[in-house]
Every structure is written in structure tokens, then in C-alpha cells.
Amino acid sequence: xxxxxxxxxxxxxxxxxxxxxxxxxxxxxxxxxxxxxxxxxxxxxxxxxxxxxxxxxxxxxxxxxxxxxxxxxxxxxxxxxxxxxxxxxxxxxxxxxxxxxxxxxxxxxxxxxxxxxxxxxxxxxxxxxxxxxxxxxxxxxxxxxxxxxxxxxxx
Amino acid sequence: xxxxxxxxxxxxxxxxxxxxxxxxxxxxxxxxxxxxxxxxxxxxxxxxxxxxxxxxxxxxxxxxxxxxxxxxxxxxxxxxxxxxxxxxxxxxxxxxxxxxxxxxxxxxxxxxxxxxxxxxxxxxxxxxxxxxxxxxxxxxxxxxxxxxxxxxxxxxxxxxxxxxxxxxxxxxxxxxxxxxxxxxxxxxxxxxxxxxxxxxxxxxxxxxxxxxxxxxxxxxxxxxxxxxxxxxxxxxxxxxxxxxxxxxxxxxxxxxxxxxxxxxxxxxxxxxxxxxxxxxxxxxxxxx
Numbered sequence: 488x489x490x491x492x493x494x495x496x497x498x499x500x501x502x503x504x505x506x507x508x509x510x511x512x513x514x515x516x517x518x519x520x521x522x523x524x525x526x527x528x529x530x531x532x533x534x535x536x537x538x539x540x541x542x543x544x545x546x547x548x549x550x551x552x553x554x555x556x557x558x559x560x561x562x563x564x565x566x567x568x569x570x571x572x573x574x575x576x577x578x579x580x581x582x583x584x585x586x587x588x589x590x591x592x593x594x595x596x597x598x599x600x601x602x603x604x605x606x607x608x609x610x611x612x613x614x615x616x617x618x619x620x621x622x623x624x625x626x627x628x629x630x631x632x633x634x635x636x637x638x639x640x641x642x
Numbered sequence: 643x644x645x646x647x648x649x650x651x652x653x654x655x656x657x658x659x660x661x662x663x664x665x666x667x668x669x670x671x672x673x674x675x676x677x678x679x680x681x682x683x684x685x686x687x688x689x690x691x692x693x694x695x696x697x698x699x700x701x702x703x704x705x706x707x708x709x710x711x712x713x714x715x716x717x718x719x720x721x722x723x724x725x726x727x728x729x730x731x732x733x734x735x736x737x738x739x740x741x742x743x744x745x746x747x748x749x750x751x752x753x754x755x756x757x758x759x760x761x762x763x764x765x766x767x768x769x770x771x772x773x774x775x776x777x778x779x780x781x782x783x784x785x786x787x788x789x790x791x792x793x794x795x796x797x798x799x800x801x802x803x804x805x806x807x808x809x810x811x812x813x814x815x816x817x818x819x820x821x822x823x824x825x826x827x828x829x830x831x832x833x834x835x836x837x838x839x840x841x842x843x844x845x846x847x848x849x850x851x852x853x854x855x856x857x858x859x860x861x862x863x864x865x866x867x868x869x870x871x872x873x874x875x876x877x878x879x880x881x882x883x884x885x886x887x888x889x890x891x892x893x894x895x896x897x898x899x900x901x902x903x904x905x906x907x908x909x910x911x912x913x914x915x916x917x918x919x920x921x922x923x924x925x926x927x928x929x930x
Contacts, residue, residue: 573686573690575687575688575698576688576814576817576818577818579689583685583855583856583857585854585855586685586858587846587847587858588854589687605755608779609777609778610777611778
């Protein structure tokens with residue numbers, strides 16, 4: 488294995504913009520993905536419920552006139568704190584809180600996140616910036632890069 | 643000098659102490675949390691746009707191999723005798739087996755809040771506060787075996803089903819790839835949980851707590867788990883000596899995966915290396 492000098496990661500502008508939008512809570516889903524077989528439109532256009540003592544809300548924005556789920560963007564919160572959603576290629580949804588499984592709808596993904604959060608924990612970003620996902624959008628400015636990515640000297 | 647990664651169950655008392663000591667030192671210096679952040683940043687699911695290098699992609703294995711190498715390099719700057727041990731979860735399968743001992747990673751989280759209260763990474767010791775998380779919880783959490791709905795670890799047969807596949811990966815090169823060693827090992831299976839949780843993914847869920855989140859690196863078992871996953875890639879290469887990392891070439895323009903996955907000779911972000919350069923680790927480390 489040859490292991491040459493590294494270069495540090497630079498988040499793309501697109502990712503910065505996306506995470507920036509997430510940080511302000513204006514958009515809960517990431518960019519649309521190409522259609523894939525078996526993808527079905529989200530059942531909910533809006534939901535609000537108390538689940539295991541936590542208030543979860545969700546609202547979709549931007550669904551196309553044909554109801555194209557690829558255009559749907561969701562803003563989901565738990566007790567008022569943004570819970571960013573992401574999509575899998577099969578059209579299912581996942582969150583950073585529960586990240587090794589996906590769910591058929593945004594509501595089910597939000598409930599699963601509450602299952603993981605328990606009675607009191609809040610979705611938050613690294614370093615305690617509540618609701619501000621600084622990684623990606625802020626990593627280059629806010630957080631250090633592991634030394635090896637800077638110096639890149641390897642065995 | 644080629645160094646050796648050992649089965650964690652074979653470490654001597656001194657080796658355990660030095661491994662834990664190096665982990666705590668990287669945490670103290672702040673460097674550990676940079677690895678947590680990097681893993682969060684690169685966990686882009688395959689329904690999102692853009693290039694995904696670390697998960698749900700052919701480069702799942704080389705990305706984590708390089709990630710472990712960088713981390714191991716950092717550990718070895720602290721203590722040159724340390725390497726990342728591997729946790730063979732096909733053999734050490736209970737909540738009290740290694741690595742869940744007082745002198746290694748500590749035990750299960752407590753029932754009330756899943757807080758790890760034993761071992762070097764217990765919050766009360768003051769040396770393992772979670773700062774780079776995706777929740778505001780400051781203590782490390784585990785729920786070994788998923789107490790509310792028990793789950794078993796993958797078996798050697800499950801691993802064998804992945805290693806036996808001579809095809810490295812196949813279109814659509816993501817979490818829905820129906821065949822291929824990579825997705826069988828990464829573990830996005832068809833159907834519904836828990837049957838759909840295979841190998842690598844299933845272990846994340848079996849540990850529970852931080853290990854099911856994008857901030858899974860906060861639990862040091864992440865490294866032991868991924869060393870064992872990495873070992874399976876080495877076994878697969880020995881088993882299929884003529885098989886290679888796929889795809890060899892980038893998907894053509896117009897292909898849904900064009901620009902979204904890393905082909906054999908393309909750069910693997912954020913590094914200046916290619917999957918091809920990560921295929922053979924024999925000059926750097928070996929597994930015992």
C-alpha cells in the first residue's frame with residue numbers, strides 16, 4: 488500500500504449550503520435523489536404528535552404539483568429542536584441519531600430518533616451547538632482536522 | 643516495520659493498559675473528537691446527492707481502512723507499542739466478554755439512561771465527556787444486546803456468507819446492491835429489521851447507544867469493530883486472489899451513480915489515496 492501525503496477535506500460549497508440551511512432549521516431534508524424503483528410518496532404532508540412524552544412535528548415543503556416525493560423537503564423537530572432527515576436510495580428516511588437503519592416515512596424516522604433520544608436528550612450538533620449541525624458546514628472553520636490529514640506522514 | 647493488530651481477547655494486562663492510556667490521551671488532547679466529527683461529516687446516505695465515500699458505497703472498506711490507519715498512527719505517536727486490536731464478535735458474544743471488561747472498554751450502560759458507569763470511559767471518571775455528538779448527552783451510552791428487544795451478534799456463518807462472495811461489489815453500488823462482498827459485509831440487507839441488519843450494521847445496533855448514531859466513533863469499540871471488519875477484507879482477498887475492488891472505472895455520465903462513488907483508481911476523499919492503494923496493507927500491518 489502506498490500512502491502519500493494527504494490533503495485536508497474541504498466540504499463542497501453545496502454541502503456547506505445544505506448544512507447551513509439545516510442549521511437555520513429552514514429545511515429538514517437534504518437534496519433530492521434520483522427516483523428509484525419502489526419509492527413511494529411520503530404519506531404525511533404534516534404531522535404533530537406526542538410520542539413517549541416528546542413533541543414531534545414535521546412538515547413537508549416543496550412537493551411538486553405531481554406530488555413528486557423527490558421534491559419533498561421535510562422540517563422535523565423534537566420538542567422544538569431541529570431533527571435533520573436524510574434519505575436512502577430506496578426512498579426511506581434516516582436521522583443522525585439513528586444512523587444504521589432507515590424508515591419508510593419521516594414520522595417513523597422521527598419516532599425512532601425519539602426512541603434513541605430517550606426522555607430528555609435533545610438532537611444537537613457536535614460541541615453542543617443545539618440544532619446547529621456544524622460538521623460539514625463548519626468543520627473547516629470550527630473544528631480541527633485530525634493531524635494526519637494535515638501532515639499526512641504515514642507508516 | 644510491519645506491526646501486528648491482535649485479537650483483543652489475547653492482549654496482556656500491560657497491552658490493555660497501554661491501549662486504553664493512548665485512547666485517553668488522544669481524548670485529552672482533543673484529537674479524538676476530530677475523528678468523531680470526520681465520521682459524522684462523511685456519513686452521507688445514498689439517497690442524498692453528491693459523492694459518498696464512507697458508507698453505502700464500494701469505498702466503505704478502503705475509507706474505513708484509511709480512517710483506522712490515521713487513528714492508529716495517532717495512537718502510536720502517543721505510545722509506539724500500541725496498535726488497534728480487533729473484536730471478533732463471532733467468538734466474544736456476550737455482554738460480559740471482552741472487550742466489555744473493567745480494564746478495557748468498561749461494561750454495558752445502566753438500564754435507566756444507558757450511561758456507561760464502569761471502566762475507563764465512565765463519565766464519572768471525567769476523562770470521556772462526549773463533546774462531538776449528535777445529541778446533547780455528555781456521557782457515553784450503550785445498550786448491549788438491545789435489552790428491550792434482544793438481538794444476537796452476527797455469527798461466523800453470517801460473516802462467511804459475505805466473504806464467500808467472489809464479487810467485490812455491484813451496481814447500483816449502494817445500500818441496495820443485491821450481491822457482492824461489500825454490501826453483505828456492510829450489512830444493508832433486504833426485508834425488515836432485525837433480519838435486514840447484517841454483519842457490520844448489526845454489530846452497531848447490538849452495542850446500541852452511541853454506536854447507532856452518526857457519532858458512533860465516540861464509543862472506542864468503534865475501532866475494535868472496524869478492525870475486525872477490515873480483517874474480513876483481508877480474508878476475502880486471500881480467498882479470492884484474482885478478485886479486485888470494483889468498480890474498476892467510474893460510472894459513465896448518465897449513470898445514476900456518476901460522480902457519486904469512488905472507482906478503483908480515483909481519489910478517496912478526504913485523502914490523496916485511491917482504493918487501489920488501500921487494497922494491500924501488508925507493508926504496514928498484519929493481523930494475528
